[in-house]
Amino acid sequence: MCELLGMSANVPTDICFSFSGLVKRGGETGPHKDGWGITFYEGKGCRSFKDPKPSCDSRVAELVKDYPIKSKSVISHIRQANRGGVSLENTHPFIRELWGQNWTYAHNGQLTGYEDLPLGHAHPVGQTDSERAFCWIIDKLHQSYQTAPEDMLTMFKEIAGYADELRQLGVFNMLLSNGEYVMCYCTNNLHWITRRAPFGKAQLIDEDMIVDFCEETSDSDVVTVIATRPLTSDEQWNKMGEGEFSVFHFGERVL
Amino acid sequence: MCELLGMSANVPTDICFSFSGLVKRGGETGPHKDGWGITFYEGKGCRSFKDPKPSCDSRVAELVKDYPIKSKSVISHIRQANRGGVSLENTHPFIRELWGQNWTYAHNGQLTGYEDLPLGHAHPVGQTDSERAFCWIIDKLHQSYQTAPEDMLTMFKEIAGYADELRQLGVFNMLLSNGEYVMCYCTNNLHWITRRAPFGKAQLIDEDMIVDFCEETSDSDVVTVIATRPLTSDEQWNKMGEGEFSVFHFGERVL
Numbered sequence: 001m002c003e004l005l006g007m008s009a010n011v012p013t014d015i016c017f018s019f020s021g022l023v024k025r026g027g028e029t030g031p032h033k034d035g036w037g038i039t040f041y042e043g044k045g046c047r048s049f050k051d052p053k054p055s056c057d058s059r060v061a062e063l064v065k066d067y068p069i070k071s072k073s074v075i076s077h078i079r080q081a082n083r084g085g086v087s088l089e090n091t092h093p094f095i096r097e098l099w100g101q102n103w104t105y106a107h108n109g110q111l112t113g114y115e116d117l118p119l120g121h122a123h124p125v126g127q128t129d130s131e132r133a134f135c136w137i138i139d140k141l142h143q144s145y146q147t148a149p150e151d152m153l154t155m156f157k158e159i160a161g162y163a164d165e166l167r168q169l170g171v172f173n174m175l176l177s178n179g180e181y182v183m184c185y186c187t188n189n190l191h192w193i194t195r196r197a198p199f200g201k202a203q204l205i206d207e208d209m210i211v212d213f214c215e216e217t218s219d220s221d222v223v224t225v226i227a228t229r230p231l232t233s234d235e236q237w238n239k240m241g242e243g244e245f246s247v248f249h250f251g252e253r254v255l
Numbered sequence: 256m257c258e259l260l261g262m263s264a265n266v267p268t269d270i271c272f273s274f275s276g277l278v279k280r281g282g283e284t285g286p287h288k289d290g291w292g293i294t295f296y297e298g299k300g301c302r303s304f305k306d307p308k309p310s311c312d313s314r315v316a317e318l319v320k321d322y323p324i325k326s327k328s329v330i331s332h333i334r335q336a337n338r339g340g341v342s343l344e345n346t347h348p349f350i351r352e353l354w355g356q357n358w359t360y361a362h363n364g365q366l367t368g369y370e371d372l373p374l375g376h377a378h379p380v381g382q383t384d385s386e387r388a389f390c391w392i393i394d395k396l397h398q399s400y401q402t403a404p405e406d407m408l409t410m411f412k413e414i415a416g417y418a419d420e421l422r423q424l425g426v427f428n429m430l431l432s433n434g435e436y437v438m439c440y441c442t443n444n445l446h447w448i449t450r451r452a453p454f455g456k457a458q459l460i461d462e463d464m465i466v467d468f469c470e471e472t473s474d475s476d477v478v479t480v481i482a483t484r485p486l487t488s489d490e491q492w493n494k495m496g497e498g499e500f501s502v503f504h505f506g507e508r509v510l
Contacts, residue, residue, distance in 0.1 A: 042307075042342070042343040042344075043342055043343060043344055044342075044344040044380050044381065045305075045307075045342055045343025045344030045345070045346065045380065045381065046343070047303070047304075047305050047306075047343060048302070048303065049302075049304075050300075050302050051302075052297075052300075059318075059322055060318070060322075063314075063315070063318050067314055067315075087297070087298055087299075087300055088297040088298060088300025088301065088302060089298055089299040089300030089357075090300070091300065095350075096352060097351060097377065097378065097380060099378060100378035100379060100380055101380065102344075102380055121376055121397075122352065123352065123354060123355035124355060125299050125300065125352060125355055125356065125357055126299065126300065142376075
């Protein structure tokens with residue numbers, strides 16, 4: 001199993017605190033030693049840092065942990081390989097351009113029969129079930145909409161339908177973003193929390209680290225964090241059920 | 256004008272030395288202060304580092320300069336904005352997946368009438384003439400070949416034909432790679448050098464730095480570097496002429 005981490009916020013927010021917990025699971029407090037990646041959106045642009053090395057001893061992960069890149073939408077993943085070898089091309093998140101938007105995707109789980117998912121324009125670069133499923137979703141969306149739809153929420157419900165189909169092939173926990181929206185889909189393991197004023201303190205589970213969000217935020221901030229397992233021990237995370245999905249728009253849950 | 260830097264090598268090679276010279280031109284010895292980016296291939300996968308900040312004071316550029324990521328194919332760019340604002344989405348290199356391969360592209364120059372280049376499946380995320388021209392090339396290739404052609408050299412000649420068309424719109428100096436091949440196309444400013452045994456020393460123009468390639472290489476290494484302007488003062492760089500192009504395959508010139 002891999003670990004997913006996503007963020008959706010109404011102001012550019014750094015994810016250093018949550019990422020500190022996540023990287024520990026990459027080979028130290030967790031078995032996810034087969035690479036990691038993180039994508040930050042800044043406007044319509046995004047930047048990714050990826051490494052097929054374990055995150056707990058990756059120099060690039062060190063940079064990301066210490067360097068407060070502020071973003072409204074973040075998708076991150078640490079990997080324990082099942083389908084596809086340990087290599088950069090098999091390292092999540094995966095990105096494709098659709099309708100002039102960067103779409104970023106990360107998957108946790110395992111699919112069988114994924115080789116039969118039909119391919120159209122988008123083709124996988126690597127060998128994972130995850131990337132193949134992503135290409136299939138992108139093609140479905142491209143078939144449905146020539147340009148970005150006005151009604152994005154209906155479109156996200158459609159994506160949830162595709163995710164339901166993929167769940168028939170195995171375990172499909174997913175994070176997906178176009179920079180404006182962050183969607184999460186659960187088969188068996190996904191939690192989220194929305195932090196807003198009054199902000200308090202939180203204790204990271206995987207590292208001896210406490211953050212006082214009060215010092216880091218203003219009263220109007222709304223920050224949602226999505227993770228495979230709760231990252232803090234003293235907050236109430238929402239546990240998602242099988243087949244459930246949520247969509248966040250700059251921090252606020254809209255679906 | 257922007258500065259381009261590319262590398263094609265037969266063994267994974269670090270580009271720290273050349274990149275050290277390039278980043279100086281990003282706001283210190285050159286006026287290219289509107290961002291920079293670099294893409295390294297590792298197998299079929301690639302990783303990019305990008306920053307809309309000047310490269311000479313970018314923390315991420317520091318990391319890249321010091322961290323010897325070894326790669327056989329590299330595309331890099333520092334930007335002086337003309338078309339499109341200073342933002343991450345307008346920062347080169349641009350990447351699109353085609354035929355299950357990551358295609359990376361950077362452009363130096365300026366095009367007029369680029370808004371009329373027809374778009375198909377690939378759409379620009381940002382507002383630059385450069386990205387629009389890239390999307391147009393990708394669509395042309397997609398129209399010509401459903402899958403990666405057996406005869407890649409004929410395909411690169413086709414790309415040179417598209418580049419000739421783009422040159423009619425202004426200045427079009429380009430670097431393009433699918434990880435295996437690195438192509439460069441010149442309108443007015445592009446130089447390349449192939450280093451092979453016996454290796455010697457070289458003096459960087461933009462920084463007081465000498466490298467002894469002899470210490471860094473083995474006798475069978477073949478490393479080609481492509482740059483807008485020569486990066487070293489004591490080596491013979493090949494100056495390209497208007498409309499000329501070259502294609503390198505793991506260091507060796509094949510076209």
